[in-house]
Each structure stands twice: as structure tokens, then as C-alpha cells.
Amino acid sequence: MTPAHSMAAKQGCIIERRHALTDYALIYEPNPTLRETSQIVTAFDADLQELVENMVRVMHQEKGVGLAAPQLGVLRRVIVVEVAQAIEREGESIGPLPLTVLINPEIAPLGHEKIEGWEGCLSIPGYRGYVERWQHITYTAQDINGHPLQGQATGFHARIIQHEVDHLNGILYTDRTEKIETFIRSPS
Numbered sequence: 135m136t137p138a139h140s141m142a143a144k145q146g147c148i149i150e151r152r153h154a155l156t157d158y159a160l161i162y163e164p165n166p167t168l169r170e171t172s173q174i175v176t177a178f179d180a181d182l183q184e185l186v187e188n189m190v191r192v193m194h195q196e197k198g199v200g201l202a203a204p205q206l207g208v209l210r211r212v213i214v215v216e217v218a219q220a221i222e223r224e225g226e227s228i229g230p231l232p233l234t235v236l237i238n239p240e241i242a243p244l245g246h247e248k249i250e251g252w253e254g255c256l257s258i259p260g261y262r263g264y265v266e267r268w269q270h271i272t273y274t275a276q277d278i279n280g281h282p283l284q285g286q287a288t289g290f291h292a293r294i295i296q297h298e299v300d301h302l303n304g305i306l307y308t309d310r311t312e313k314i315e316t317f318i319r320s321p322s
């Protein structure tokens with residue numbers, strides 16, 4: 135059982151499959167698909183569920199904290215985020231963030247505070263950059279069944295969501311920093 139399965143089960147939405155699960159694969163910069171704008175999701179169907187399951191699988195395989203559908207070459211407005219356990223990062227204590235699936239997410243800053251921090255991207259392996267983001271955000275979205283949901287996020291959680299929503303608009307974190315010299319090989 136993947137978290138996507140268990141989540142779908144909780145929401146009473148396991149759908150019988152008539153075809154094999156498509157295996158989407160991660161795409162990398164400079165693949166031009168990463169620069170396109172993703173389309174609004176209007177069908178909350180088995181295809182969407184399959185896409186989300188693939189996104190969660192890849193995020194877990196790659197040990198990421200977020201993934202956007204265009205990173206699998208699918209231009210639809212879907213992101214998944216998850217911080218599996220609490221971590222310490224640049225002096226910030228980051229609490230766990232349960233697996234969250236946001237369809238058609240819209241974000242807005244809450245207040246004016248911005249903060250810089252390190253980011254990496256599964257589509258730009260081996261690098262990270264120092265990027266300024268809103269410290270507090272609110273978001274609205276739909277869940278995998280199309281039901282509206284809303285929430286707030288702060289700090290690293292807000293950073294992940296902003297990074298992933300950027301992917302839906304063809305924006306990479308490398309577009310948001312002039313500190314090109316701060317790009318370094320990530321310690322692995």
C-alpha cells in the first residue's frame with residue numbers, strides 16, 4: 135500500500151482499474167515540458183488517481199518533499215507535498231507535514247514577510263540554490279475527489295508549496311535567484 139492508496143481508501147475512492155498502471159518517469163531540466171503552463175484539472179477520475187499514485191511513488195523513491203505533475207511530463211495542475219518526519223534545517227525545526235495532494239492549487243501571501251533559504255529540485259539533480267519565498271501563505275485547492283480545501287503554511291512547508299506551484303506555471307527555482315554563484319553540488 136502506498137500512502138496514496140491508503141489516503142484514497144480513507145476517502146472511499148478506490149476505483150477498479152481496467153488497465154495496467156502507467157509508469158510515469160521524472161523528467162529533467164532542460165526538458166522544455168518543464169517550461170510549459172499546466173492545465174486546470176476538471177476530471178476527478180481514475181486517470182487522476184493514477185497520476186497522483188505515480189507522483190507519490192516517485193516522490194518517495196527520490197526522497198523528495200514535493201513533486202509537481204509536470205515533473206513527470208504531465209501538464210496538469212497537481213502537486214503532492216510531504217515531510218515524512220520532523221527535520222532540523224538551517225536552524226529551523228520543521229515539523230512533519232502529512233501527505234497532501236493539492237489539485238488546482240492557488241496560493242497567496244499572508245503578510246509581507248519573505249525569507250531566503252536553500253532549495254533543490256528533483257528535476258535539477260545535484261544542485262541547490264538560495265531562494266527568497268513568502269514566509270506565510272494561504273492556499274486553496276481541490277482534493278483528489280474534487281472537494282474544495284484550504285489551509286495555511288509557514289516556513290519550509292510554505293516554501294515547498296510555492297516551489298511546486300511554480301512548476302505548474304513553468305517556473306523553476308533557478309529563475310528566482312540571482313545568486314548563481316551559490317549553486318553548489320549537494321552533499322549526497
Ligand SMILES: [Zn+2]
Nearest residue numbers: 254255256257
Ligand atoms: Zn522542483
